[in-house]
Structures are given as C-alpha cells and as structure tokens.
Amino acid sequence: MKVKGVRLYGKDDIRLEEFELPEIKDDEILVKVMSDSICMSTWKMVKQGANHKRVPADVADHPVIIGHEFAGDIVKVGKKWQDQFKPGQKFAQQPAIPGQAESPGYSYTQCGGAATYCIFPNDIIEAGCLWTYEGDSYFESSVAEPMCCVICGYKTNYHTKDRYEHVMGTKKGGSIAILGGCGPMGLGAVSYALATDNKPAKVVVTDVDDAKLARANEVISVEEAKEKGVELIYINTADMKDPAEELKALSVDGKGFDDVFVYVPIKSVAELGNQILGYDGCMNLFAGPTDPNFSAEINLYDCHYNSTRILGSTGGSIDDMKEAINRAAKKEIKPSVMITHVGGINSIVDTTMNLPDIPGGKKLTYLQFDMPMTAIADLRNLADEDPFFNELADICDRHNGLWSAEAEQALFAHYGVK
Template sequence: MKVRGVRLYGVNDIRLEEFELPEIKEDEILVKVVSDSICMSTWKMVQAGKNHKRVPENVAEHPVIIGHEFTGDIVKVGSKWKDQFHEGKKFAQQPAIPGQMESPGYSYEYFGGAATYCIFPNDVIEKGCIWEYEGDSYFEASLGEPMSCCIGGYHSNYHCEHLSYEHKMGTLEGGDILILGGCGPMGLGAVSYGLTFENKPKRIVVTDINEAKIARAKEVIPESEAAEKGVELHYVNTANMEDPVAELKAITGGKGYSDVFVYAPVKSIAEMGNKLLAEDGCMNFFAGPTDTQFSANMNLYDCHYARTKIMGSTGGNTDDMKEAIEKSAKGLINSAVMVTHVGGMDSIVETTKNLPNIPGGKKLTYTQFDMPMTAIEDFGKLGEKDPFYKELDECCKKHKGLWSKEAEDLLFEHFGVKA
C-alpha cells in the first residue's frame, strides 16, 4: 500500500515522501498512526545520521521512518497474533525495546511514527512493546513515552540508611525534590507526576531562568493545586538570585535536597545541583547532552562522607509507560502540560530540523492530514480571520490553555479524520 511519511537518509536529511509499505507477514501488525509527538532525541539523531548508535549503516539506501512517540489504530493483525490483538482497537507502544538498540523512529524501514501507516515487526510484539489502549484521546498515549521517561527518573533514584547496603528505590518519601531547568515540557511532566507519586515528597522546587516559562508553569500547575495534594510547590527564577545555592538551600531549612533532577545539560547547572544535595541525597542527571565528552566538577568529599549519589536515567520501561497512560486516563497526571504546539504531517520535517530553535514545549503532530505547526497561544490571533482557530482557541482556554481530547476531536472533525 502507498503511505506518506518522513524518512531519514543521512545527516540533516529527512524527507516527506510517498512510498510503498509491503504486505504484512503472519507475525506482524499493520497500524494506522494518528498522533506522534516530536522528541529532541529525534533531532539529535538527524544531526548524527548513520553515526547515531541506533541508525543502520545503510540508511542512505534503506531510509528509516522517524518518530517514536506515536499511537493510533490497529488495522490488520497477522495470524500469529489474532488471539491477542483486535483490528479497530487503539494501540499504545513502548519504543525502548528490551535487549536491543534497534527501536522505532531510528532503526526500521517500515516502523516509525511519522507516517500514515507502519508495521510492527515480530521482535517488538514478542517483547510486549505494543498493547491495546482503552483511553479516550490519542495524544495522551503519544505523550506516554516522554512521561514514562519522567516516571523512570523518579523510580531510578535511590536512598539507603547509613551502613546499610539495601537500596530503597525511588525518590525519598517526605523528602525535598529539586528540578533544575524544570519549566520545559519534560520538567512540567515531572512536576505533574511528583504530585501523585506513591513516595510523595514534602516539597518540590522548580527552577528556570525564563520568566515566561515560569509564568506558564504556574498557570498549568499552580502552587495551589500542589497544596491540595499535600505538596509544597515553589517556582524559582535563579537568574534573580545573588547566591542561588544558598537561597535554594534556605527553602529546605538549610539541609539541602534529598533528590535533585538536572533537566538541562549545562555544566554550571549540574554543579549547582551537586552542591545542593542533602546527606544521602541522589542527583539524577536527566538531560542528555550531545557532547560525548560532557563533564562537570562533582564534590567527591560529600560523596564519601555525606553518601551523596550521582547517576543518570534515560527513557522509561514498559511498566513506566503503562503507568503514564493509566494515570493520564484517570486524570491523576496531566501530560497535556507538555504540549505547546500542534501540527500536521507536512510540518514534521522543518519542525524536527529546527526543534532547538522553536520556543515552548512539546510539538504534537497528527499524521493523517496537513497543518502548519502552530503554537496554542497563537490560536486566538489566527482565530480573528479563521473560525476554525477561533473554536480551537476557545476550547483550549476552557482547559487552562492546554490541549485536550475536546480540542483533538475538533481537529479530527475539521480535517475529516475518522478516529
């Protein structure tokens, strides 16, 4: 069948084109992709081309479909999987395939999210990385992958009693969490999850140096909402502080933070986070740098005597993904806080290539139609001339300026998509 999709050929070479999708084998599943959010990891892959660890050497001759944060509908099921999967059902998927580097959006010729249709291969299905999804919206399943990364970070941190060798996994219950550079899409996802994590903290402090981002963060996850859930939430602009380390530590009464997440790959921020660790504190270097030699100065005296820990986490496992989708469906977390832009298939190439230069959070795409990549905050202005954008703007304003199932349904109705 003929499909449309965006494929990688080499360094900074991605193309929207029509190509032939082969007939599925008895151990494969054909899906219709409905939504796919664009990840910074995809931009990094495009910059590296075949030098990326997940991209095959022969990508120029056998281009791969990009995009890994996707969901949609099951269209056709091979005979091997007929008892487990059902045509017409929504699906969710985990792009981090256990035991292998290959993953959708990086490694497969016919398996990726930036396409109208794609094929799940047998190795991915066997490892439980696709399942039927009962949620109402598509976008929440697309955002399950980035949210699972935030969840994985919370689960990856650990603590232990003095002279005990038992690691207690997860951020410290009743502790202090610091999210540095946390008013971007992933940071807001982490804040939303922190308010519902079973190891609920006493306090979450979120820093940034951009007042506009801080203002939006306060609007979509206000301190009052956190207080209702039993968590003390602070948003702090460190650019306005004379001594950020001293002033951030003062918020905790001088003891420092049990858990620090570094959400920006900046040396000075990593070093600040290390200085702010409490005894037995755990610092998670969450942000992925592009520099393979990236390093920062760490206090190994505290590592020895105060038992501070330095680690990193990337991605989330299948349980994290299922937790993200389940909690989104129940309204316990709000993954919509990540989204600031919405577009169609024709917006994917330029948006991906220029992702670091486009302000805001997650760029959510719908692959069954064309639409310019548009900031949600611009809907109102566009609505002065276009009644469709006026309706979208009114809808988003009803949801604190956030994307929603209602907005998604308006989009489908406008473009004639059956979902």
C-alpha cells in the same frame, strides 16, 4: 498500500514522501498512526544520520521512518497475534525494545510514527512493546513516552537504609529540586511529583526565565499542589546572590535536598545540583548532553561524609510506559503540560530540522491531515483563513491554555478524520 511519511536518508536529510508498504506477514500488525510528538532525540538522530547508534549503516539506500512517540489504531492483525489484538483497538507502544538497539523511529523501514500507516514487526510485538489501551485521546499516549522517561528517573533515584541497603525511588515526604524545570520534561516531572506514591513534602522548581516560570505556575499551580499535599515553589535562580545556600534553605529541613533532578545539560546547573544535596541526597542528571566530554566539578568530601551520590537516567521500561498511560487516563498526571504546539504531517520536516530553535515545549503532530505547526497560544492567527481555529482556541482556553481530548476530537472532526 501507498502511505505518506517522513523518512531519514542521512545526515540532515529527511523527506516527506509517498512510499509503498507491503502486505503484512502472519507475525506482523498494520496500524494507522494518529499522533506523534517530536522528540529532541529525533533531531539528534537527524544531525548524525548513519553515525547514530540506532540508525542502519545502509540508511541512504533503505531509508527509515522517523518518529517514536506515536499512537493510533490497529488496522490489520497477522494470524499469529489475532488472539491478542483486534482491528479498531487503540494501540500504545514502547520504542525502547529490551535486548536490542533497533527501535521504531530510528531503525525500521516500515515502522515509525511520522507516517500515515506503519507495520509493527514480530520482534517488537514479541518483546511486549505493543499493547492496547482504553483512553479518550491519542496525544496522551504519544507523550506517554517522555512521561515514561520522567517516571523512570523518579524510580532510578535511591537512598540508603542501615548504611548500604538501597531503597529505590525518591524519598517519601522529602524535598525534591527540579533544576531547569520549566521545559516540557521538567513540567512532566512536576506533574508526576504530585502523583507519585513516594509523594514529597516539598518541590522546588527553578528556571532563569520569568515568563516560563509564570506559565509553569499557570498549568501546575502552587494551589493545585497544595491541594495534593505538596508545597510547590517556583523560583528564578538568576535573582539569587548565593543560589546554592538560598535553595538549600528552601528544603524541608533547610539542610539540603533529598532528590535533585537536573533538566538542562549545563555545567553550572549540574554543579549547583550537586551543591544543594542534603545527607543521603541523590542527584539525577536527567538532561542528556550532546558533548561526549561533558563534565562538571563534584564535591567528593560530601560524597564520602554525607553519602551524596550522582547518577543519570534515560528511557524507561514497559511498566513505566503503562503507568504513564494509565495515570493520564485517570487524570492523575497532566502530560498536556508538555505540549505547546500542534501541527499536521506536512509540518514534521521543518519542525524537526529546526527543533532547538523553536521556543516552547513539545510539538505534537497529527498524521492524517496537513496543518502548519502552530503554537496553541497562536491558534487564532489561523482563523483568518479558517474560522474553525477560533473555536479550537476557545476549547484550549477552557482547558487553561492546554491541549486536551476535546481539542483533539474537534480537530479530527474538522478534518474529517475517523
């Protein structure tokens, strides 16, 4: 069948084009992709081309479909899987396949999210990385992948009991600092802090941009957090004379934070995260640096005498992904806080190539129609050509400026997507 999609040929070379998908084999599944959110990891892959560890060396001759944060509908099921999957079911997927480097959106010529249709091969299905779900939207499953990474970060942190017995997860009833936390991933972390079983007593979120802090408080308000039993503080560290001491004073006991997440790969921020740890505190460098020599100074005295520790986390497990989807379906978390832009398949190439220069959070794409990549706040600007976008903007306004299942369904109806 003829499909349309964006494929990688090499460094800085991605192309929207038509190509042929073969008939599926008995151990494969054909899906219709409805939504795919664009990840900074894809931009990094495009900048590296065949040098990326997940990209095949022969990508120039056998281009791969990009996009790994995707969801949609099952269309056709090979004989091997017909007892488990049925046409018409919604699918979700985990792109981090256990035991292999190959991944959807990086490594496969026929499996990726930036295409109208794609084929899941047997190795992904065998690994349990494709499953069905019940939900009222596709976009929440798309952004479940970044939420899955957030959840993994929370579970990766640990504390100690009786000196050396590790207790996994953030500290229940403790203090969490999320540094550089007003971007899409940071807001996802704030949302999860209000839902996690190890609910903290206090969450402090920092940034150096007042506008981003104000938006963060709009989409996850201090009042909402209070209703859920968490004291939430948004603060601009650029206004502080002594950020380390002033932040430590905001922790539950004033002596430092139990858990610190660093959401920007900036040396000074990483050092600040280390400085504000309390006794038995754990710092997670969540932001992935692009510089292989990225480093920062750490306090080894505190490491020894105050039992502080530093670690990093990336990706997540299948269980983390399923938790993200299930919590979103139950409205326990708000992955929509990550999304600031929406576009169609025709917007993917330019958006991906220029991703670091486009302000805002997650860029969500829908694969079954064309639409310019547009900030949710700017949807009314499209109304001159199509009055529908005033209606779409009204829907977003009713949801506190956020994307929603209602907005997604309205968009599908407008473009005739079934």
